[in-house]
Amino acid sequence: MTEPIRDITIVGGGTAGWLAAAMLNRYLNRNASAPVRVSLIESGKLPPIGVGEATVPPMRQVLHDLGVDENEFFKRCNATIKLGVRFTNWDVDDEGRPVEYLNSLTEGPVVNGHNPGAPFMAFAPESWDFPRTVLPTDHLIDQGRAPRGIGDPQYDAKLGYAYHFEAGLFAEFMRDHATGQGVHHIIDDVEHVEMGSDGNVAALHLSENGRRPVQLVIDCTGFKGLIINKAMGEPFEPYSDTMMNDRAVVGQIPRGAEDTIYPYTGAWALSSGWVWRIPLYSRISSGYVFSSAHLSDDEARAELLNHWGVDEETFQPRVVPMRVGKTRRTWVNNCVSIGLASGFIEPLESTGIYMTDRAIRFLIDYFPDQGYDQRLQDRYNELMGQVFDEVRDFIVLHYYQSNRDDTPYWRAARHETAVPQSLLDNLEVWKRAMPSPLDLPEHRLFSAWTYQHVLFGKGFYKGANVAESRHVSRADWEHFRQIVENAKTQLAQNLPDQRAFLASLRGSNTSAGEPDAARRVSADVTT
Ligand SMILES: Cc1cc2nc3c(=O)[nH]c(=O)nc-3n(C[C@H](O)[C@H](O)[C@H](O)COP(=O)(O)OP(=O)(O)OC[C@H]3O[C@@H](n4cnc5c(N)ncnc54)[C@H](O)[C@@H]3O)c2cc1C
CATH class of the missing domain: 3.30.70 (Alpha-Beta Plaits)
Structure with missing residues (x-):
């Protein structure tokens, strides 16, 4: 066992840098006998990228676990609630009109213990929309509702939700939160990265503050990857074969x-x-x-x-x-790259900040000492590889399964870009059986429900006959439909208009309380 790490230097003051600072400082300093000092260096001249304003549900857990007052967050970050993503014109119907479908952030109720996808195919008229039939989310979105009542406890909700917020305001909010908890903030420019003979970063040379020796350094310098790519020479691997948008x-x-x-x-x-x-x-x-x-x-x-x-x-x-792709190993020796420096997949499913969250949590789980054990690095890099692969597969699905043929771009998306084998394999299975958790990585963001929403939206199941079609009777299906319709009515009656909800927070002082480590914020529809 070598010396413990006592000092972490983060370079970059965008969303990734400040989230890393806040989370590392909080999670690594619970045991006061081995304190870790967290410092963040950000350039006063180079602003953060200023985009990244939609999130996914795990963001609630991030804020909750940091002890953030959610009302304060809504106010300071110009934030609103997100119940799903509506895709329009990704596919066309038989008459060539744009199709619209929702990818809901709520996992819905099941039919007598079974996924509603197969009975939907068996019993619902062909013109019906899957999410509108099996979930209340579309109904509540159409009415502009918030997922919890005015005055209800923070982070609780009747539906799964995430946030929209203003990127610049969020970085400032996290900065104030982190510095309030003891993170040391340095405004300066890294001019040179000094490498040691052992392959570690030895020191950073700052334009104002001179040479700063480092222990663990976190590269959050954005697309330029100043330390991981430029100084350490770790290659960046573009995803241009599978993704065209740049x-x-x-x-x-x-x-x-x-x-x-x-x-x-x-x-x-x-x-x-x-x-x-x-x-x-x-x-x-x-x-x-x-x-x-x-x-x-x-x-x-x-x-x-x-x-x-x-x-x-x-x-x-x-x-x-946009630099789309991934740094080959996002952790090398004493440098861990997080955020855009580690890689980026286009923002269709709002996954950038989620990937930052995963990276920080993995680093906390595999936190090294100053020996930077290779096995910890390997495990971390393997897990980050899985996170990137999962997001890549789901994004590629939206293009590859489109039926648009009207421009060179859409023809290329369907016929010329490479499709990951993992996705092709799953699609073959899903022609015959509904997407199941068994088909997906254990630590996943996108559930079988999410895949189903997109596949139904794209007409993938038109005329299909899947294994689960034997599992549910018409009577069970009708009972389930009644539950969903009741939920729609009750929720619409009881939930406030989102504007009224947000306005009420601006005058409210309901408290977040101390976060309970064991508490998991709920994400399921209550029926
Ligand atoms: C078009 C687009 C849309 C996106 N939409 C979403 C979305 O909807 N949802 C989502 O989750 N994510 C989204 N993302 C990703 C999201 O923007 C990023 O994950 C997030 O902003 C984190 O960026 P970052 O902190 O890694 O980098 P940046 O914001 O670029 O920050 C880099 C930091 O490094 C500092 N720096 C650079 N060089 C030096 C130096 N030499 N010395 C000192 N400091 C230095 C800069 O000052 C800056 O503070 C989107 C990205 C793009 C490109």
Whole structure:
């Protein structure tokens, strides 16, 4: 056993850097006999990327476990609630009209112990929509509802939810939280990374503060991967064979003070990519994620402005190049890269911050001493590889299973990009049996439910006959339908309008209380 780590230096003050600072400081300092000092260095000249505004449900657990007052978070981060992602125009119906479907963040009730997918195919009319039939989420989104009552305890809800928030405000919020808990903040630029003869980073040379020796260093410098890629030479492996999108034009749309705040992320497919619509409390954030092989920046900007019917001055578009892929080993010796420095998969399912959360938790679980045992590094790198693979498979599914054929981009998405073998294997199984937890990695983000939503939305199950069709009788199905319809009615009656809910938080002081380590925030629909 070599010396314990007493000092962690994080470089980068974007979402990844500040989340890492807050979480490492909290989790590694519970036992006061072995304190770890966490410092974060951020450039005063290079701003964070300023995108990354939709999240997935585990984000609730992150904030809860950090002891964040959720009401304060909503207020300071211009945050709103997300109940799902609505995909529009990713597929077309028999008449060529855009199809729309929801990927709900709520896992729904089961039919007499069984997945509702097979009885839906057996008993529901062909024109019915799967999520609308088996879940109350669409119904509540259409009405602009929040998933919990005004004054109800923080982090609790009748439906699974995540957040939309303003990226810059969130980084500031995390900064204040982390520094309030003792994280040391240094505003300075890393000019040079000094490598030791053992392959470790020996020191960082800062423009104002000079040479700073380091123990464990966390590279959160964004797409440039200043330490992991540039100084340590760990290769970055692009995903260009499976993913075409490599740029985004981003901007904002004003919203009226009285507009309904619909609790979903919109993902509308255009000619050569897709557009997000993220409703924040006081404005709407949007961006066109596209392939530069199929569209120039100017063409993308024009198509996006036309899509929303807004002018350039209002939208203030800026182009964000995306480095899509993964650093081969995201932990090498005494350097762990987290956030965009470690890799990035396009934001269709809002997974960037989730991957940061996973990376930090794995590092806490496999926290080394100053020997940086190779087996810990290997296990960590293997797990991060699984996280990237899982997200990649799910994103590729949206393109590969599209039935659009109207532009070179969509033809390439379906016929020219590589499809991971793991996804192809699952699709073969899912033609014959509904997606099951048994088909998916143990530590997964996307459940069998989630896969089902997308597959039904894409018409994958039209005319199919799956193994589970024998499991449920028509009477069980009708009973289940009644439960769902009752849930829709009751929830719509009892849940507040999201704008009213958020406005009430701004004047409220209901307390988060001390986080209970054993508590898991609920994500299931209550029927
Ligand atoms: C178009 C787009 C849309 C996205 N949408 C989503 C989404 O909806 N949901 C989601 O979860 N994720 C999303 N992401 C990912 C998300 O933006 C990132 O995961 C998140 O912002 C973390 O970024 P970061 O902190 O790694 O890097 P950055 O925000 O780029 O921060 C880098 C930091 O490093 C510092 N730095 C750089 N060089 C130096 C130096 N030499 N010295 C000192 N400091 C230095 C900078 O000052 C900065 O503070 C999106 C990404 C893109 C590109």
